[in-house]
Amino acid sequence: xxxxxxxxxxxxxxxxxxxxxxxxxxxxxxxxxxxxxxxxxxxxxxxxxxxxxxxxxxxxxxxxxxxxxxxxxxxxxxxxxxxxxxxxxxxxxxxxxxxxxxxxxxxxxxxxxxxxxxxxxxxxxxxxxxxxxxxxxxxxxxxxxxxxxxxxxxxxxxxxxxxxxxxxxxxxxxxxxxxxxxxxxxxxxxxxxxxxxxxxxxxxxxxxxxxxxxxxxxxxxxxxxxxxxxxxxxxxxxxxxxxxxxxxxxxxxxxxxxxxxxxxxxxxxxxxxxxxxxxxxxxxxxxxxxxxxxxxxxxxxxxxxxxxxxxxxxxxxxxxxxxxxxxxxxxx
Amino acid sequence: xxxxxxxxxxxxxxxxxxxxxxxxxxxxxxxxxxxxxxxxxxxxxxxxxxxxxxxxxxxxxxxxxxxxxxxxxxxxxxxxxxxxxxxxxxxxxxxxxxxxxxxxxxxxxxxxxxxxxxxxxxxxxxxxxxxxxxxxxxxxxxxxxxxxxxxxxxxxxxxxxxxxxxxxxxxxxxxxxxxxxxxxxxxxxxxxxxxxxxxxxxxxxxxxxxxxxxxxxxxxxxxxxxxxxxxxxxxxxxxxxxxxxxxxxxxxxxxxxxxxxxxxxx
Numbered sequence: 001x002x003x004x005x006x007x008x009x010x011x012x013x014x015x016x017x018x019x020x021x022x023x024x025x026x027x028x029x030x031x032x033x034x035x036x037x038x039x040x041x042x043x044x045x046x047x048x049x050x051x052x053x054x055x056x057x058x059x060x061x062x063x064x065x066x067x068x069x070x071x072x073x074x075x076x077x078x079x080x081x082x083x084x085x086x087x088x089x090x091x092x093x094x095x096x097x098x099x100x101x102x103x104x105x106x107x108x109x110x111x112x113x114x115x116x117x118x119x120x121x122x123x124x125x126x127x128x129x130x131x132x133x134x135x136x137x138x139x140x141x142x143x144x145x146x147x148x149x150x151x152x153x154x155x156x157x158x159x160x161x162x163x164x165x166x167x168x169x170x171x172x173x174x175x176x177x178x179x180x181x182x183x184x185x186x187x188x189x190x191x192x193x194x195x196x197x198x199x200x201x202x203x204x205x206x207x208x209x210x211x212x213x214x215x216x217x218x219x220x221x222x223x224x225x226x227x228x229x230x231x232x233x234x235x236x237x238x239x240x241x242x243x244x245x246x247x248x249x250x251x252x253x254x255x256x257x258x259x260x261x262x263x264x265x266x267x268x269x270x271x272x273x274x275x276x277x278x279x280x281x282x283x284x285x286x287x288x289x290x291x292x293x294x295x296x297x298x299x300x301x302x303x304x305x306x307x308x309x310x311x312x313x314x315x316x317x318x319x320x321x322x323x324x325x326x327x328x329x330x331x332x
Numbered sequence: 333x334x335x336x337x338x339x340x341x342x343x344x345x346x347x348x349x350x351x352x353x354x355x356x357x358x359x360x361x362x363x364x365x366x367x368x369x370x371x372x373x374x375x376x377x378x379x380x381x382x383x384x385x386x387x388x389x390x391x392x393x394x395x396x397x398x399x400x401x402x403x404x405x406x407x408x409x410x411x412x413x414x415x416x417x418x419x420x421x422x423x424x425x426x427x428x429x430x431x432x433x434x435x436x437x438x439x440x441x442x443x444x445x446x447x448x449x450x451x452x453x454x455x456x457x458x459x460x461x462x463x464x465x466x467x468x469x470x471x472x473x474x475x476x477x478x479x480x481x482x483x484x485x486x487x488x489x490x491x492x493x494x495x496x497x498x499x500x501x502x503x504x505x506x507x508x509x510x511x512x513x514x515x516x517x518x519x520x521x522x523x524x525x526x527x528x529x530x531x532x533x534x535x536x537x538x539x540x541x542x543x544x545x546x547x548x549x550x551x552x553x554x555x556x557x558x559x560x561x562x563x564x565x566x567x568x569x570x571x572x573x574x575x576x577x578x579x580x581x582x583x584x585x586x587x588x589x590x591x592x593x594x595x596x597x598x
Contacts, residue, residue: 070432072590095434105426107433111349120345123338124435152352 009045009081010176010208011069016042016078018064018232038064040232041078048175049206051198053223053240055213057316061232062212066178069210070100083175096125099174101165103181108153114164115149118171125172132171139167142197159190166194170201176208177201183215195221216309228316235319241286249310249318250282253292258301266295277303285310338435339443346414346447357455360405364460368401372468386532391471392559396530398464399555402457406449406486407493407550409527410518414445414494415501419514422504431590438582442494449490473558481564485554488571492549495578496521502582505589526552532561546574 018039026032039061046052056062067073068080071087071094080087085094101107108117122132140146143163148156156164162182169177179198183191199222201207211223219226219240226243228236236243243249253269256278263271264279269292273280283292289307296302350357375393379385388396405412418441421427430437464470473479500517504510522528524547531543531552542548549571556562 067428072428072431091432092434095432100429100432102429105424105429107429109345109349111352112345116345116348120338120341123334123341124433126334126338 010048010050010083011044011046011210012079012081013045013065014043014079016065016068016080017076018061018068018073019076037232039068039075042229042232042234043078044227044234044237046208046210048208049202050225051202051209051211051223053211053213053219053226054229055219055226055316056229056235060230062229063180064232065229066100066180066210066212069178070098071095096172097175099169099172099177101162101169101177101179101182103162103179103184106153106161106165107168108161108164110154111152113150113152114145114156117153117164117168118149121168121171127172131173135171135173136167139170142200143167144193159186159193162186162190162194163197166197170207173205174207176210178210178212180212181214182211183213183218191215191217198222228319230316235316243315243319245286249285249315251285251289251310252308253281253283253289253296254306254308255279255281255296255300255302256304258303261300264296264300266292266299339439342435342440342443343447343450346444347451348447349444350448350451351455360456361459364401364404364456365463368398368460368464369467371401372397372464386530387561388530388532388559389471391469393530394464394468395470395472395559396555398461398468398470399558400527400551401464402453402461403486403489403551403554404527405456406452407489407525408445408449408497409493409521409525409550411497411514413448413497414441415497415510415514418498418501419504419510422501422510423508437590438498438579438586441498442491445494445497446487446490449487453486471559473560478558478560482554482558485557485564485567485571488568488575489550489554491575492546492571492578493521495575495582496546498582499578499585502585502589521547521550524548525550526555530555546578549574 016039017037020036020038022034022036023031024034042061042065054062054065064073068075069082069087071089071091074088082094083097085097087094108114109120118136121127122129127135140149143166145160145163145167148160148164153161153164166179166182182198183194186194195218198209198211202209202222209222211218213219224239226236226238226240227234228243252272255264257264258277260277261279263274264281266281268287269281269283271279272282281292281296283289293305296305372394375397376390379388379390379393383390385393404410418427421430430440433440465472496517500513501510503513507513524531524542524545526548527550531539531548533539534542543552553562553567553571557564557567
């Protein structure tokens, strides 16, 4: 099979750039051209079968990267290959080997029963009849679509529609699946269903998955590797735990004590807030909460407690501030 | 082969999507029929004052009214086809989904629109025409061949209409809101297709011009064939010429437009 290059990279980006000319109106009949670097010299490699989280704030360049990977957009510079194919040159050939799910958009026929959209995929991707049947049966079972196939898409709930869209993207056995916010707006149960399915897909079929999300739990539960992009640049590429270290992120231990007390002392945690008998303690996300909890319980009259995880935005914001600080120090 | 089956599936989908809305279809049939009756009496008054206006006798003029009503939504004179949806997809950025598919954008929407047209022909074409034939003395042909020739012109007219509306829809890539352009297009089409009055009625140079424009392919061209007023091959040639020219223009605009996808939808 043609595809992965010698070094095993299935998706390869080498100093890829995308520059947009944005015209802004500055007055009547006057406008000003501005160059926007949506993606600024990004390089990474994803091996076949990997499941990678691709995260960053809104407007960071995530969707632009995905669009270049599908071939809808042509990079302004650099080299980009998916399965050995240059996406923008051979968009149609590549389309038969990739699947794309946009959480906020649908590929399904709004007015027609779900099954009609699947029949269309059957023709569009020229899926052999037997394989189509097997894949459909499998998706229907794992994504719990039985009973929904004859329902018009407009009558489906958001969670059902999302599962319907994921099935539509997988009927042709894509080698790589791009997911753009696949759990956005879903309730807890629907999120769990989608995540379970993706984990199984990756484990059983070895489908390479590139996942864009705002939900840190998506990443925690699915991806061993995470890439962070901001302002078009790759800020971090590695395991999720390492992201917390790089970003110096902190978890918060919220303790309810029997009575109002002065700020308690349990280093390395420090009290960041006191409100009546409740106190908030910040500690490094890379450390376990267990010894800390044990010490608080042993030394203070503890009633109740909870641990809050840092959210991805905060981690990235901190990381970004940290890098900017380093850069400043380097200059001065 | 595989490609043909894909677009056949898209066309079948287009047919069924419109078939879903039965109440809307029934309301549309009713409207077409009522509007046809009103227009028929207007034409009766006009042809009473000016017999043989545009070369039609009274029965032919009445027939022309009902051809117009039968084809109004089929060739989508006043919009209501795929273009609203396509413009909306461009505006919201959903167009990105259409673009990464292993299918051609223009052919995809053409297939869907032909499916729609077939449904509209059966539902909103046949019924008002039958009603018209019951209520008024029409000059309908008896030879099946003439009907067949008429249907070919209807298909070609739909393709020309699609090609125009595809161009209109793509302007949304630049304008974001294509509603204004679409409205201008419907008004132009209503006038220049022969929807209001047969184009033979228009005098002198104006008549020459409107008959040469692409919109004449929508209603005037099929009507000419059904009324036996024109040679089918000549009519087809003109329709094919316009279809080819406008589809090519659509293709050029499409490749210019897709380079802009970028900005749309982040």
